[in-house]
Amino acid sequence: MGKKQRGKNASLQKKAERKKAADDFTLSLDSSDEEAPEEVTFEDSKAQAFQSLKEALDTARREKEQLREKRRKRQEFFQEQKKNKLLPADVLEEIDPTPLKKQKQSEDEAEEDAREEDGEKEEGHAKERRKLPHVRTLKGSYTVTTVTERKAAHYQRQAAEDFIRSRLYGPGSCRSTSNELLSLQNKRGTNKGAAVQFVKKDWACKEKAKAEKLKKRWLHKQQMSSS
Amino acid sequence: VKCKCQMGEFKVHRVRFFDYMPSAIRAMAFNSHTERLAVARADGAVEIFHFADNYFQEKVIPGRDRRAIEALCWVGHRLFSAGLDGEVTEYDLENLRARYSIEAYGGPIWAISSNSQGTLLAAGCEDGTVKMFEILEERIQFQRNLSRQNGRIISLSWHPSGALIAAGMMDMVRIFDTETGHATHRLLVERGVGASKSREVVVWSVAFLSDYTIISGDSVGKVQIWDGLTGTLIRTHLVTKWDVLALSISQDESSVIAGTSEGTVVQFQFISSTMGQQDKHWVRTRTFKNHSHDVRALVHTDTAVVSGGMDTQVVVRPLLDKVEKNTQESALRKIAFPHRSLVSCAKKTGLLLFQFPDHLELWRLGESDGNGTPGESLPVKRKPEKLIQLKRKGEDHICCSTLSPCGSWLAYSTVSSVRLYRLQLSSNKISIQKVSKLPKELRSVHQLCFSSDSSRLFASSSLSSVIVVALDQTECKYLHTLKHKSGECC
Numbered sequence: 001m002g003k004k005q006r007g008k009n010a011s012l013q014k015k016a017e018r019k020k021a022a023d024d025f026t027l028s029l030d031s032s033d034e035e036a037p038e039e040v041t042f043e044d045s046k047a048q049a050f051q052s053l054k055e056a057l058d059t060a061r062r063e064k065e066q067l068r069e070k071r072r073k074r075q076e077f078f079q080e081q082k083k084n085k086l087l088p089a090d091v092l093e094e095i096d097p098t099p100l101k102k103q104k105q106s107e108d109e110a111e112e113d114a115r116e117e118d119g120e121k122e123e124g125h126a127k128e129r130r131k132l133p134h135v136r137t138l139k140g141s142y143t144v145t146t147v148t149e150r151k152a153a154h155y156q157r158q159a160a161e162d163f164i165r166s167r168l169y170g171p172g173s174c175r176s177t178s179n180e181l182l183s184l185q186n187k188r189g190t191n192k193g194a195a196v197q198f199v200k201k202d203w204a205c206k207e208k209a210k211a212e213k214l215k216k217r218w219l220h221k222q223q224m225s226s227s
Numbered sequence: 228v229k230c231k232c233q234m235g236e237f238k239v240h241r242v243r244f245f246d247y248m249p250s251a252i253r254a255m256a257f258n259s260h261t262e263r264l265a266v267a268r269a270d271g272a273v274e275i276f277h278f279a280d281n282y283f284q285e286k287v288i289p290g291r292d293r294r295a296i297e298a299l300c301w302v303g304h305r306l307f308s309a310g311l312d313g314e315v316t317e318y319d320l321e322n323l324r325a326r327y328s329i330e331a332y333g334g335p336i337w338a339i340s341s342n343s344q345g346t347l348l349a350a351g352c353e354d355g356t357v358k359m360f361e362i363l364e365e366r367i368q369f370q371r372n373l374s375r376q377n378g379r380i381i382s383l384s385w386h387p388s389g390a391l392i393a394a395g396m397m398d399m400v401r402i403f404d405t406e407t408g409h410a411t412h413r414l415l416v417e418r419g420v421g422a423s424k425s426r427e428v429v430v431w432s433v434a435f436l437s438d439y440t441i442i443s444g445d446s447v448g449k450v451q452i453w454d455g456l457t458g459t460l461i462r463t464h465l466v467t468k469w470d471v472l473a474l475s476i477s478q479d480e481s482s483v484i485a486g487t488s489e490g491t492v493v494q495f496q497f498i499s500s501t502m503g504q505q506d507k508h509w510v511r512t513r514t515f516k517n518h519s520h521d522v523r524a525l526v527h528t529d530t531a532v533v534s535g536g537m538d539t540q541v542v543v544r545p546l547l548d549k550v551e552k553n554t555q556e557s558a559l560r561k562i563a564f565p566h567r568s569l570v571s572c573a574k575k576t577g578l579l580l581f582q583f584p585d586h587l588e589l590w591r592l593g594e595s596d597g598n599g600t601p602g603e604s605l606p607v608k609r610k611p612e613k614l615i616q617l618k619r620k621g622e623d624h625i626c627c628s629t630l631s632p633c634g635s636w637l638a639y640s641t642v643s644s645v646r647l648y649r650l651q652l653s654s655n656k657i658s659i660q661k662v663s664k665l666p667k668e669l670r671s672v673h674q675l676c677f678s679s680d681s682s683r684l685f686a687s688s689s690l691s692s693v694i695v696v697a698l699d700q701t702e703c704k705y706l707h708t709l710k711h712k713s714g715e716c717c
Binding site for chain 2: 161172173
């Protein structure tokens, strides 16, 4: 074994190791290319290897810890949020007299904050929902109602209805109105007639009313301009 | 119009002011064991036709607001429907109402289909999931979702073995393994040419045959034949320039029918091009043009092609290679009108009651004092007049309605309630007053009828019983119930 090189700093030693380890790696960015590779003792390299292994394990463990911490914090945050969303314990008691579980104790803390805003919410809801059916009034000023409309479901249903309407009746469906169809029949038939909205009295009422208005306006304008 | 016959002279009123508007047919399902056809309409009503009984419209389950049925499915004797409200509903065919509904939580449901064993019900949802429900004795229960896809599931078809399901989606057909729940194959459906290339193609209908052939109908107008095992396209038939909206296979899988937006129904048969040869292909054979509007529902029975769509008529076209020609059996049938009357008449006072799904109209007939020869049109002195328009309460559509012969009572019912009104008609005025306290026995009623002296109201109720109620000046009292002899319901 060659003797340990003294006087060389650690970085150079590491570089040398890398050089030694990568036998096939001919390209080297080292400036000290001409120098002979340094000899390192077996114990040294073993210690180095152990060290790097230990460091790797350490970083892995640290990362795991960090993740765990993060997860725990998120879980706590969600719990808090959930507690805040619930109505204060005494309101729930009234609505459903079966005893609540452990949540009740932890709720007492959240109660103070939640009570204020829930109190407002309750009132507002009680006022709105008095109009809806399925309202159960309890002692005190609380009412329990079933929610009849769900906004998200309604939106999804609307999207589905729009989809099918656009597919069957939207652009590209090449449909014509019954007015058009019957008018064409009238005009092409053996006994030629006018378009259907002129033949049938009660068709196209709105258009006829609009035409009447326009006619009146035009006549009025004519009179004004002539006078 | 005046008419003379053996009984004497009488005047005939020709009534043209009943604006009856039928509802489009959205889905159909045939139960070959009981020979019943279930028809779902756009207003949510479900009708049952008995094919073996001269195609009689046996039962009508009235619709309800917000119920938009997209698919129907028979499982044994049970009838299920699903629609845009996101619920799967089972119907009580004895009491003519929905037995229960369960929310699928997948958004609007576009298709439902049961496996051939009758144990599972698959629902294709807007959110891209195919939801599996276990069919239990008294209800259905959610089992699991198949692997969720990126687009909506528009149509479904089970392979007869129950191991695979084909789902028609946007731009593709997906094949799922029902055991693992994973999608195994993806059959890509080509889009249209030109302007329609930018729009997704909708696979409106799929059919899975026992030999693993898959047949699909899409919005570009193609009927495509695929090999379901390798996931490859075998043949494409361009049937129409518009959509192919429905497909149905025959029981023996030798014939497939496709319904289009043009109102035509095209038949394909699995036959060999020359007699006696073994190689069979799917060949387009017949085209039926029996509808004026889109055909959205199809059923292929053993002897006929049954189609229904936006023109609201159920058309039964017997196939002439299955029935004897020129017999009553082979005649084309169009079921256009309801088989139960929607009009009631109070003979003594000349009042007519028209029933619509959401309201009732009370009209007084016109009058003529002219005398003339039989067959002549008489001049009208007083025109027919609409006296009352009564809007129903609640979401359920009106099931039945009737007027008493004396014209002083009006009654109607929905699946959830019965309402009775007192009418007072003087020379120029009419007043209507609701009878508030009705006997509690009058609840779910399908038919109402007044006695000829207007003193009794008969109501058909559950278990084939008839409830008899006495009518007094302004109130009504329960008398008794006429029960069916055997005590069972028929």
